[in-house]
Amino acid sequence: MKHSIAVRLAGMFALASIVGFALIGAALHHVLVRELARHQNDQITNRIADISYVLEHARSPGLGERMRQKLDALESAGPRTRVWMWSKDPAFQYGTDVSQMLGLVRDNSPGAEVDIAGNKMRLKSRTVPANDLWPEVRFAVGVDSQPFISTLHAFEKALLALTLTGTCLAAALGWWIARLGLAPVERLSADAQRVGPGNRAQRLQLPSLPRELADLGMSFNQALDRLDAAYHQLETFSDDVAHELRTPLANLIGQTQVTLARERDAGELREVLQSNLEELERLRAIVADMLFLARAEQGAKARSRVDASIADEVGKTVEFLDVLLDDARMTVEVRGDATAPIETSLFRRALTNLLHNAIQHSTGGAEIRVEIVKAADHARVRITNPSAPIAPEQLARLFDRFYRVDTSRPNSGENHGLGLAIVKAVAAMHRGEVFAEYADGRATIGFSVSLN
Template sequence: MWRTLAFRLTAGYALAGLFLVTFAIVSLYLVLVGELEKSTDLFLADKVHVLRTMLRERPDDQDALREEIELESAARQYEHFYIRLIDDRNTPVLMTPGMADQLDLAQLAKRTQLHPGRTVRMRGRDGHDFRVTGVSAPVGASATQSDTVQIAIDVSQKQELLARYRFWFWVILLATFVIFPLVGYQIARHGIRPVEEMATTARHISSTNLRERILPEGYPFELASLAGTFNQMLDRLEESFKRISRFSADIAHDLRTPVNNIRGEAEVALVRARSADEYRDVIESCLEEAVRLSDLIGDLLFLGRAESPLTDLRRELVDVGELLGRVLEYYEASAADGEVSLTKAVAGERVVAELDRALMQRAVGNLVSNALAHTPPGGAVVLGTSVEASMIHIFVSDTGAGIPAEALPRVFDRFFRVDSSRSQGLGGTGLGLAIVQSIAVLHGGKAEISSLPGQGTRVTLHIPIDCAAATKCDADMQLASSPK
């Protein structure tokens, strides 16, 4: 149980509450003790001042001294005080009645002599606590002699007050020890209820049920933010599962089609005896389907490797214009057969960057192949590149049929075809643009597409480069290729 969040929060609340209550009560107790002692000391100091004044200004007024020493204390019901006046020959002159019964006068004289002018504690004969002090008081204006004034005040009432305070301190502390854990537990349970609801929602989620969502209304800001993030994760998972389902269905269809074609051709060929030319046609047809199946498997394996976090690029300094030129040369014959103009447009200085040459040629080749396949005779396909700050842009544009706006968000998905029947007729598998996007991502960039139906399509690869200036990269490449 001690491992649960509710227990830890409850323990934290309870300990914090106990500490604060204890600190507050102890602080108030110390303040109370200090104020009580201060009031007692002020009372004693006031009495000392009155007696000193009377002895200095009216030393012969015995009635006033007797009234101050013997009568005033007797009139008090609580907090009695006692005064003894001793002359310079150590003979008692006046003393409050009953003082000898309450205090050991010899001990009183000793303690006041050890601490002249200071207030000290002393225990009375019946166990009461006293605060006592003793000072010398000059007699008369000439101050030829001085008497000793000893004062003791009974503080047992204040001690009883402090005892009652300590009793209630322990009562409150005990109540706090019982109440705070209960209150803390309720607070903790209320605080972690949203977390429990999230856990309940998470337990209901499976590969067949990704529709569960957390309603963050009424949650604290931090938990509402967590709920929103959790819902976004579920949205991404749901979309990923949908794509995987579509991918599984598409791959099953695309693999089954060539296998069925091969099987059908073989079955038809074996129905009856055929001539050598007929068998040759069957074998050629099966070979075409086998090549198509091999290409499809190769593309799938490439995508699998490209998405692995352990995939490494074989980067080298590549002249992008030269790379585009080689791709153009490779597809010139296909363009000529389709009566499509295939040109290259490289703006500015020579563009050199660190790229994986083979992968980049494959990406650009896929784009050119798609462009040629969907551009009618008389159209044009353009390969180009440009540099902007630390980003290189490689594009392939065509004047073909274009892509509908609703299909653009999905063109980089695996096996997606804008026109399935047409793509099948052209031998497409729907993996070309997915491979292009994977290659761009491997280089730390991305692929973007723009298209207008009936006007054409433009696909651009945005690849970050390490060299800020193309000329510096060019110099590095020339140095690397120079004979040593």
């Protein structure tokens, strides 16, 4: 089971808090240990300085006895402070196990921790040289470390409690912040869930989204627009396919039923079969064109491309349509030329469809003009012919499958409305595009191919 983003962010906040508290705690712990040790050493150093001053500057013959009294007072005043003193003169000997204690530390050492009767003590010693009144005296001062250790343990417990509490608070705060920050995402999700087949016009409310999600919302709305257009096109395509297939199928069924209604001679049967063959050829053409468009929409590219003269290809296509042009008393004028990498069979198919379209929708005796324009990265083929007025909204749909500007035009039933859609597919397979214009009683329809 995957956790929500809010839970993940809360966990990240908690982890970051643990790391932060751990680093800060380690630094504070290090500082506290160092400061406690320094405080102990300062206490020991002060005691050593006091004792050394007396031993170095006093001249009284009874100094040994006075020193023992002073050390008794010092230990009784501060039970956590111990002093040991040793000398060849018994008057300057103080404390139990003096030799052992003095052996644990060296003169002017920074302080060593030893275990004395179950208590940890920090010791430091010093030697006062002999003078004319008494021999060399060595002494050590120890301070009980237990209060410092207790302080350190209390700090560690407080730090642990603070870390756990701070981590929980950071996790809770992180979860709350994440929930608050993800509220626009939840609104985005709610808007998206309302989009459905019966509510395709529903879109995300962009003004209510923060800036970081506005681009995502806009992209999502654009994707919905494309899906809506594709859905609408699919609905229209299904209707158009059913309509286009229904007519030849109805013709086939009707003619066959009429033929079977009574006895027919061989000549009549041959005529019916000939008529049925024409309808079957039309069905085959529709199916073949639909399969070609399906492959093109799946991303098929023109693979067998060769550098060829576009004017030559136009000439070969015009020659192929020579009979149709003669019947319509039309001529074709070719202007310009360009060499482009094309798959000649696909290119000629697009030219054939465009020229056939121009022949069908022009009056007899008109001239069709083919212009070839070369640009920096593409070549354009423009086919212009006299035409009845075409509205701008109709120009935008000329390359849709099964679309006809006017189904009442002559010969509109002889084609199935896929010719210009195939032109668009061929252009896309050559990394080009299609275009359609109408001005001054002439329609210009064409396509481009990439030169790269």
